[in-house]
Amino acid sequence: QVQLVESGGGLVQPGGSLTLSCTVSGSIFILYSMGWYRQARGKQRELVAMYKTGGDAVYSESVKGRFTTSGGSAKWTVNLQMNNLKPEDTAVYYCNADLGYYNPSYEPVMTKDVWGQGTPVTVSS
Numbered sequence: 001q002v003q004l005v006e007s008g009g010g011l012v013q014p015g016g017s018l019t020l021s022c023t024v025s026g027s028i029f030i031l032y033s034m035g036w037y038r039q040a041r042g043k044q045r046e047l048v049a050m051y052k053t054g055g056d057a058v059y060s061e062s063v064k065g066r067f068t069t070s071g072g073s074a075k076w077t078v079n080l081q082m083n084n085l086k087p088e089d090t091a092v093y094y095c096n097a098d099l100g101y102y103n104p105s106y107e108p109v110m111t112k113d114v115w116g117q118g119t120p121v122t123v124s125s
Helices: none
Strands: 003-007 010-012 018-025 028-039 046-052 067-071 077-082 091-102 108-115 119-123
Touching: 003 091, 003 108, 018 028, 018 091, 018 119, 028 067, 028 077, 046 067, 077 091
Parallel strands: 010 119
Antiparallel strands: 003 018, 018 077, 028 046, 028 091, 067 077, 091 108, 091 119
């Protein structure tokens, strides 16, 4: 019913940039926020940025000043611009949405349990 599709990951050299995108599909009527998480090998998943519709984005200290999340040009799309990437940014990145949608019975459903499939980011020379 609701899907998050991520794109934009890849291999980049230290100091380089990448832009991740997360697009929500389905019968969406509101997107409250979109969180960007990452999970490095052998580590726990961590929140790095959160886009808030109509509000200020928040960032973890490890990415503040380097990453920017914003609404995309397409509806229900949120981007994560990552600049000055470091090897320690290497991880699988996931988006997670807090949203409302209509189920097949046209009933409104609120959920925070919608995740993208993950996109790998590798920062290496």
